[in-house]
Amino acid sequence: MRQFFVNQSKRLLPALITLAILAASIFAVSLMDEQEKKRALRLDFSFNSITTQSEQTKRVLESLQHPVHAYALFTPGREDQSLIGLLNRLSALSPNFTYTVTSLVENPMLVNTLSSSLQDEQVTADSLVLMCEQTGRNRVLNTYDYLAQSFDQTQQAFVLSGISYEKSIVEALLYVTLDTVPSIKILTGHGEIGETDSSYMESFLKGHHFQISRVNLLEKPDLSPQDLLMILSPQKDLLDSELRILTDFTRQGGAVLISTDYNDPDSLPNFDALYRQMGFARLPGIVVAEGADLNAYIENPLFLTPYMGMTEPTAALIGAGQTRLRLPGARALQITSTGSDAKVDPLLLSGVAYIKDVQSASQSIAKEEGDEEGQFNLALLSDYASPDGTRSRSMMIGNSAILLDSWLHQVTYGGQFLLHMVNHLSVNEPINLDIAPKQLVREQLQITNPALPNLVIIALPLLVIVLAIPVLLRRRHR
Known part of the structure; x- marks a missing residue:
């Protein structure tokens, strides 16, 4: 019986070893x-x-x-x-x-x-x-x-x-x-550009990690000096109480980005008073390019191609050659005296142009006697101090489309311009890592001189035949 178990163990040993290995x-x-x-x-x-x-x-x-x-x-x-x-x-x-x-x-x-x-x-x-x-x-x-x-x-x-x-x-x-994180508040309550028209801009900025919300100054405003406030082409004026809120906001270091269009109301006293604190003033009318400068305006004197001024936020754009912008209908801006040490720089300038009254422009855009002419500011950047020494930054541009329109972002550097502006104005550091993108497609092998590869392709089978012939001949004579 013992011998039987020994024999069985010997037979099962390979299976056990196999199972153990498995x-x-x-x-x-x-x-x-x-x-x-x-x-x-x-x-x-x-x-x-x-x-x-x-x-x-x-x-x-x-x-x-x-x-x-x-x-x-x-x-x-x-x-x-x-x-x-x-x-x-x-x-x-x-x-x-x-x-x-x-x-x-x-x-x-x-x-x-x-x-x-x-x-x-x-x-x-x-x-x-x-x-x-x-x-x-x-x-x-x-x-x-x-x-x-x-x-x-x-x-x-x-x-x-x-x-x-x-x-x-x-x-x-x-x-x-x-x-x-960087936060942007969009002002509402004065007929500003609505959510539908600003949806692409908001999506673009959210994609670059900005937190965006709307603020109404009459509804317990959630507005902090850490926020960047956007004022997008208001149609109605501020109340005195709202002007005080925004004045306090800027005096505490709050930054403001403003757009104004040529067809906006020319008289908004409280808004204009706020703008003057920053060193900005709006000029009535629409900017029309002179015929001598039409080569820069794609055959449409109302469709301006501005010249970019050298400032802190635009230096990188100019260095990279990303200056191509389009402003379809623009209002001219003016630098005003603020009574402080405000530093106001031109961001965008027209070429040789003149300002046409909006009502007259609906009939004809031809230059007439009395139309102001020259080179006009189309966007301004301001760095100014409050009475307590707190410094604030603001920007005003005489065209909203360059900020909002998806087509302009696709065919010009409008998106880069907007992004550089909000990054410059925002108090909090932007979220932007320098991680290079990966290669999109595999590069094809480029053979500059195909003669040598072709020669190798032809020579290899011939070499096999040459080496095989002696072997075949030897076998044949066996």
């Missing part, structure tokens, strides 16, 4: 898979290193102040593996960042939870939603947020130049976790 292999694979997911150990061999992180990204993730959870929403079967791979690597860098891959098809109730939390943010079937409960801020990213663009001079339009998964996601992480 168990050890499964355990090792599971352990390595868990460590790979936890520490993102998989190497990135993609042609553009799409999931490889920069040092800035690593520093941001390692110092993340609050927990953030991301919902990666995809249409089933259309999952973006590059994005998922990057999210996996980011989660391995910080315990404060977690993510869930799901879809609205599999989890239809999720959209109700997200929409109620995100307020006006739009959640689509393919988007990335980042949420931070501690700050109450959220950010929704979609495909367009991952595409980097650059202006093509030959096409006179913006073209795709790279993929910016890393930059977009990391900047969004900063936005939802920082204690304070």
Whole structure:
């Protein structure tokens, strides 16, 4: 009997060894898979290193102040593996960042939870939603947020130049976790440009991580000197009480960005009094380009192409050659004396032009005797001091379209101009990381001299034939 068990043990030994090896292999694979997911150990061999992180990204993730959870929403079967791979690597860098891959098809109730939390943010079937409960801020990213663009001079339009998964996601992480972020308040209650017309501008600025809301001075205004106030072409004047609120706001260091159009009311006494404190004054009429300067105005004397003045916020634009702007109908501005040490600089200047009365311009834009002519200010930048020494910044531009119109942003540097202005005026530091976009498409192999490769392609099979002939001859004579 004992011999029987010994024989059976010998027979089962190979099977037991095999099972042990299999168990050890499964355990090792599971352990390595868990460590790979936890520490993102998989190497990135993609042609553009799409999931490889920069040092800035690593520093941001390692110092993340609050927990953030991301919902990666995809249409089933259309999952973006590059994005998922990057999210996996980011989660391995910080315990404060977690993510869930799901879809609205599999989890239809999720959209109700997200929409109620995100307020006006739009959640689509393919988007990335980042949420931070501690700050109450959220950010929704979609495909367009991952595409980097650059202006093509030959096409006179913006073209795709790279993929910016890393930059977009990391900047969004900063936005939802920082204690304070750049904030913009848009004034309402005086017939200003409404939400419908300003929707593109607001979406553009939100995409660059500005927190945007509206403020009515008669409804317990939530206005802080840390905010940038936008006054977009008001049609009705301020009340005296509202003027006092805005005067106090600027005296405490609050910054203001103002737009005014040629067809706005010429007389708004309280608004104009506020503007004079900043060193600005509005001139009535519409600016018309002189015939001698038409080459800069694409054959339309009302469609101005301004010249950009050298100032702190425009220096980078001028250095990069990003000065092409279009102002379809503009009001001229004037620098006034404020009685303080205000420093007012021209941002945008017309070419040789004249000012036409708006009523007369509806009949004819031809120059008439008495029309003021010269080179006019179309945008001004002011840095001025309050009586207690607190300094404030303001900007006024005589055309709203360059700030609001999506087409002008696509065919000119209007978006860059707006972004540089709000970054300059904002008290809080802008959220803008210097992370280079990844290569968009794989570059094709360029063969400058095809003769040598063609020769090699022809020579290789011939060489095989030459080497094979002696072998075949030897075998034949055996």
